[in-house]
Amino acid sequence: MNDNSKTRALMRRGIEFLGSEYAILCGAMSWVSERNLVAAISNGGGFGVIACGAMTPELLDTEVAETMKLTDRPFGVNLITMHPDLFDLIGICEKHGVSHVVLAGGIPPKGSVEAIKAFGAKVIVFAPTLALAKKLLRSGGDALVIEGMEAGGHIGPVSTSVLAQEFLPDLAADHLVFVAGGIGRGEAIAGYLEMGAVGVQLGTRFACATESIAHPNFKKAFFRANARDAVASVQVDARLPVIPVRALKNKGTEAFTGKQREVAGSLDREEIAMAEAQLQIEHYWAGALRRAVIDGDVENGSLMAGQSVGMVREEEPAAQIIATLVEQCEDALVRR
Structure with a gap:
C-alpha cells in the first residue's frame, strides 16, 4: 500500500499552510471554479479556490455560503486586484471567516493585504518578476504562486520551467512558493517539489472534472x-x-x-x-x-x-484527478 509519504514530505510546508491533505491548489477559473468544483476539490484532498472574477459582493456572499454547505474543508477565494469593489469583497471574506485569499491580476492596492490579514486570513500573491515577488512577500504576502505562460487565461511572458529556476533557488528556503502553468501530470509536480516548491496549482486539468458545471x-x-x-x-x-x-x-x-x-x-x-x-x-x-x-x-x-489541455481526455471526479496526480508524483519520487 502506497502511503505517498515522499510526496507528503516534500509538500509538508504547503500542506500545513493550506490545511489540505495535499498542497494541490485549483487555479481560479471564472465561471468554472464555483461552489461545486471548489467543494469537490477540497473534499478530494486538494485546495479549491472560488474565482470571484467580476462577481458583485452579493454574488460572492452567496457563493462562499453555498460552498461552505458542501465542504467543511478549507478553501480559498481569488480576488482580482482591479475589481472596483475589492474592499467590499474582502469584507465578504471576513464575514464568512475565509481562511485564504488569493490576490491576482496586478499589484495589490494600498491597504488590501492589511485588510485581509486583519481578520486572520492568509494572503497568496502572484508575481511575474523576482524583485516584485520579494517586495510582495516583504509587504505581507504569506505565499507566492509563480505561473508560467503555459497556463490558461491571463498569462505572463515567461515559461514555468524558467520561472521555477529563477525563483525557487532564491526564495524556497524562506518562503512558500507554489508553481503553476502547464502542469498536467504528477511527474512534473515531483520535479517542482524537488526544486523547492511547497506545492502546485493546476487549472486546466480540473476544468472538465465531473463536478465542473462547465457545459x-x-x-x-x-x-x-x-x-x-x-x-x-x-x-x-x-x-x-x-x-x-x-x-x-x-x-x-x-x-x-x-x-x-x-x-x-x-x-x-x-x-x-x-x-x-x-x-x-x-x-x-x-x-x-x-x-x-x-x-x-x-x-x-x-x-x-x-x-496542458492535451492531457485532458475525459471527465473524471476531482478526487480521482488528485489521486492520479499524487500517485504519479509518488512513483516518480520513489524511482529517483
Whole structure:
C-alpha cells in the first residue's frame, strides 16, 4: 500500500499552510471554479479556490455560503486586484471567516493585504518578476504562486520551467512558493517539489472534472484539443496594455482582436480613461467566458485553456484527478 509519504514530505510546508491533505491548489477559473468544483476539490484532498472574477459582493456572499454547505474543508477565494469593489469583497471574506485569499491580476492596492490579514486570513500573491515577488512577500504576502505562460487565461511572458529556476533557488528556503502553468501530470509536480516548491496549482486539468458545471460542449472542446490549439491572444495596440489570454482558437479569439480595436479607438477619441479601457476588456472576457462555459457557445465564447489541455481526455471526479496526480508524483519520487 502506497502511503505517498515522499510526496507528503516534500509538500509538508504547503500542506500545513493550506490545511489540505495535499498542497494541490485549483487555479481560479471564472465561471468554472464555483461552489461545486471548489467543494469537490477540497473534499478530494486538494485546495479549491472560488474565482470571484467580476462577481458583485452579493454574488460572492452567496457563493462562499453555498460552498461552505458542501465542504467543511478549507478553501480559498481569488480576488482580482482591479475589481472596483475589492474592499467590499474582502469584507465578504471576513464575514464568512475565509481562511485564504488569493490576490491576482496586478499589484495589490494600498491597504488590501492589511485588510485581509486583519481578520486572520492568509494572503497568496502572484508575481511575474523576482524583485516584485520579494517586495510582495516583504509587504505581507504569506505565499507566492509563480505561473508560467503555459497556463490558461491571463498569462505572463515567461515559461514555468524558467520561472521555477529563477525563483525557487532564491526564495524556497524562506518562503512558500507554489508553481503553476502547464502542469498536467504528477511527474512534473515531483520535479517542482524537488526544486523547492511547497506545492502546485493546476487549472486546466480540473476544468472538465465531473463536478465542473462547465457545459458539455465546453468539455468536448477540451477533450478534442491539443497543446498547440491553446494560443495566446495578440495585443493590437501598444497603449492598451492588455494582458495576453491563452484560450483555444475559435471565432471568439478573433472577435477579441476586434474588441481591442474598438476600445483603442475610444482611447484615441479620449472618450474613456485607461483604467476604464482595461475594465472594459476585463468585462469582455467575463462575458465571452460565460458564453462558452455556461451557455456552451464554443464557437463565439472564450475557451480559456492551458497548454496542458492535451492531457485532458475525459471527465473524471476531482478526487480521482488528485489521486492520479499524487500517485504519479509518488512513483516518480520513489524511482529517483
